[in-house]
Amino acid sequence: MTLSDTAARVAAGVASSLLLAAQPALAEKPGDYPAHPVRIIVPYAAGGGTDIIARTLGAALSRQLGQPVIVDNRPGGQTVVGYSIAAKAAPDGYTLLMNNSAHSIQPALFKDLPYNAIRSFRGVAEITASPVVFVVDRKLPVTDLKSYLAYGKTTSTKLNFGSFGTGTGSHLWGELLASASGLDMLHVPYKGSAPAIQDLIGGQINGLFVDPLSIKPHIQAGTVRAIGVTGPRRWKGLENVPTFVEQGYPQFADVGWFGLFAPAGTPDAIVNRLSAEVSKAVMLPEVKSKLLELGTEPSGTTAAAFDAQIRKDADRWAKVVAEKHITLQ
Structure with missing residues (x-):
């Protein structure tokens, strides 16, 4: 089955997933954020590195934000399932996405997805970094x-x-x-x-x-x-x-990373608030020790710096994919 076939099958289920997961619409200002639980979509099954980091960070963010931060595992379709749900979510800060630096490879390899990993999301913060x-x-x-x-x-x-x-x-x-x-x-x-x-x-x-x-x-x-x-x-x-x-x-000179993303169009005030909270959370002793245990180093960056890194990585991999004529069979 090709990725385009997978994407087509996934699309029908995404809408119902969104309806089930949607929060009641609230007339709130960015300054009131968050007024109800925040969801972090992980496009992999529970138990992997991305999931463990999401849960470690989510627990700290729950305490800092005063609202539950729930990790929602949505594996399938080579991450298409989770990405599609996150891309179609309201850009209000209540649905986020976590992934690793594979995020920057997607646009070069997959041309027929129902979203674009670069244009459909904005970086919130790099959480942790690790060399290769x-x-x-x-x-x-x-x-x-x-x-x-x-x-x-x-x-x-x-x-x-x-x-x-x-x-x-x-x-x-x-x-x-x-x-x-x-x-x-x-x-x-x-x-x-x-x-x-x-x-x-x-x-x-x-x-x-x-x-x-x-x-x-x-x-x-x-x-x-x-x-x-x-x-x-x-x-x-x-x-x-x-x-x-x-x-x-x-x-x-670059390294691998794990990062947090929000749907494109999420207000700057919300993104910057989340970025600051992530930077604070990853330096907490219990969070830092867990990240080091996983072989990564806590980073925490501004949203602007993370977006710049994502685009730099995407440009590098696009050149490699084109030069080497890499395709997925």
Whole structure:
């Protein structure tokens, strides 16, 4: 089934979902916000990283806002279900959306959705940030990015890299490395992170871009070798791993993130209030410790800064997708 088929099937159910979830219309001013419960839509099943972060943040926001903040899991259709409901919600601050940096990839890959991830939403705040780690087969005769690329250009066998699936961040970071270095690498897609990591440990693939939480135990155990992290600085807990930037690749100065979004048209006063509350919440000791436990660092940004980051990321991935002719089968 194609994504367009999925979107078509989802559309009919979205309207009824909206009617069921809608709050009574209230003649309120932005200064009265919030006057009733706030809903955060998570477009994934309960129990994943996005869901855990949403619930951790929601509990803190409930106390700060004086109203319940309810996490509403709406998985399905490769996030189309949740996104469609959020995009069609009233722009009043009572329906929000949470996702990770995959949000910025959507417009480049999906052209026929009932919404546009950039135009249909506005950023509220970046909640937390995390680098992406490039790890390689420990049996390769390489110790850093320079030796890895040199090995790739001299070996008789083309290097490959795994990913969590075509069009995922782990795929696009790998394609960005191929473009930036001029090294022709073969992409090997997997269905999720676990099988990709296992094949890297087993030597079936040469490299993998992956989040710190998933790979750090394997780095510490010596079953894989980390040779680079994205972002402007070395990361806490991975201080011995140099950044791509310090190894001569400024294209990798950005990191992954989790963020909160509101439907386009949500008043500035409400968005700015939420942004300020998120920035306050992520620095609470109990919230901060949970985010660090998940392998991310609390950030909290202004809405304007988050919107700028989203668009910067979207522009980068659009170029990679176009250059590499990436499509979803």
